[in-house]
Amino acid sequence: MKKNKQITRRSFIESSAKGTLGFILYASHRDKLSGAALAGNGHSSVVVVRDESALLPGNRKINTESVQYMMDAGVRALTGINDLGDAWKSFFPGITAESKIGIKVNTINPYLSSHPEVASAIASGLTQMFIGDVPFPANNIIIWDRIERELRNAGYATNMGGESVQCYGTDSFGVGYSEQTYDIAGRKQRLSNIVVDRIDYLINLSVLKNHGSAGVTLSLKNHYGTCHDPNAIHGNYGSYGVPYLPALVSQPPILNKQVLCICDALYGIVSGGPGGYAQVVPKSFILSRDPVAHDTVGARMLQDNGCNTLGIAGYISTAASSPYNLGTNDISMIDQKNLQNPSVTPYENPPAGKSAVISVTDSRAAQPGDLDPAAYDALIRSMVDTGICGLTKITDIGEAWKSLFPGLHAGSKIGIKVNASAGSLPFHLKTTAAVIQGLTQMQVDGFSFPDRNIVIWDRHTTDLEAAGYIINQDGTGVRIIGDDSPGIDYAEPVYTVADGLQRLSGILMEDADFTINLFPLNAHDSLGVALGLYSLSRAAENPESLEANSGNPGIPALNHLAPVRHRHVLSICDAVFGTLKDASGTELMIMPGRLLFGTDPVAVDTAAADLLIENGCQTAKLASYLETASHIPYSLGMNDPDWIDLAHIENPYVPPEPPPEPPPEPPPEPPPEPPPETGISGNGRIPGRPDRYQLFPGSPNPFNARTQLKFYLPERSHIRLDILDIRGRQVARLLDQWLPDGLHDVIWDGRSSGGHPLPSGIYTARLSGSGILRSIKLQMLR
16 A cells, blocks of 8 residues: 655755745744644644645636545544544534534635635535534535625625525625724734624635735735734734734634634745735645644745745744744644545545454354254354454443443434345344343443343345344334334435435434444345445435445445434444355355454455455455445545454353263162151152242242242252343343252342343243243332
């Protein structure tokens, strides 16, 4: 995999020292950083994105698609967050659906302004944010500058209403400047009401230009378009120590609302600016949260393109110094990341860290006839527990599961999306049951997570029934339903997906705050594979329209919808068994005896596809939609093996040894002849002593904290005393041992075998052994 060549800090300093920029970078007067956003090492982060395809042949034509790729890649790189909506959202702490975001552009020069295409790319990214399940409203975005006429001259379509992005000037009707005045180094200024009253957050979109008296005009100087009389704070204002620009940017409406600086450096002016035509074509963007670091890197870009006015741009050092401390201009404190051509090489700068996939293997899982049913169930549970603990690195199974569900509470609902139509075998039911048992081990507010808050679903009830699931829609215990179950429908709103319209499963939208995607290992004739992304795409009302060919973006686009990707917390590929076609086209069943776990859906699908290929699958190589899903604009995860950590674990489960046979009892001594007065009956038994096994009712029953269970053994026996839930699953084992004959009792405190309190409900106490089976009902009331 190619990696971008990074400019080292040493070479950066050496090259800077050769020109007049060295004066700007001098920071001996800087006391400290204040509100600048810092990298993990305490440095300010700056991202420079360049793409050779950003401009089209012709008279200054911009490639809007490439510009969008550039903006998206820059935001991801600056935040370290791969999901584009979440990356943008990280800039806006406390954002709500009513928040307003302003994009301050620079349109004073009609020949080189902040390009509308760039502002549009920012707005497009902002609408990828979701507040709950609602995309951020486009009409809560305001593109603005001082004068509406200048916006129109720069190519912007002005607009003050409707459902689309708004665009207007401070001089537009009803806007104007603040009544309050602000002290700008002894000069009184009123600020645009847009920044004072109309927006909650500010994005600064400047242009790459030099300036005859200020040296450069980048993000700091862009705010001269915010005050009512910028001419009053000119006059040698670019020189070091002259405080006008830093004092302006330090005013609370600007300082507290500005979250991001972006320089539109598709074109630039290096001589005679800020007016005139473009002279250089860097085909770049500069992004940073730190306005001083942003302008320092922008000044260096101008220098590299031959600018000779940088020596008078001393205001950058002033902005870095006390009392302003607006950021850093110290190159040793700036981490610069350079992205090259993200529109064609989206893996040049992958997100930090690799995607983890855990593979748990147990060959015994593929041979269910070799173990008794209870041991086989325990083996599958062990594989699931091992995978979840390995993925989360948490040893307590309840805590491991709980870590996958941020914000989980007792009312949360968890959906398990299965693919019952893709060749599901009855043995997949065992994996489903093991997942449910793990979920109910979670403790929420002191109680076990209720199984009634879990729903298993797929498109059709007939498919679920054919796969062995028992439909249950009555709300007691785990619900098992289909999208075609009575009362279930596809939900609003209607989404545009790959040029078509789709509604999503009402179960996904209304019955699942979190989604686990549990799917079998299957090949597919036209798509190559039918794995997790395929399974989740079938939550659409018309999934067939998404499956035209292997590289069709329909499946990635459906998985990219916020209600799908935001709910999805875990992918599990049940590869205990699988199906594929060999070179002759014959469909085969394979038995890898494996389960795959991961939170990255693309990485899990990629590992599963590789497993199919290893077993001779001839179609998996067609599955190019996995690569599509990993690339911009979807970026759902990793399909590059270099960025997947695949850990193989052999299942440690050891079946319990059968109980040892009791030692042979010596032959009984012949009883002495009883004296007549003993009262022994002629059948050799003491009158009144039972000759059969008995399990007596619990006392008390119903019970709250504990109940006593009594049972009688007529002879020495090996017995088990188990507690079963309403679905017949063992939740606790109280006894498993040889006991002498006679009356016995044991206390059950309402806890599972793991020591966790179980919820209120109906339970069964079962006494079993060789030829023994007795049971009673218990009711626990918490």
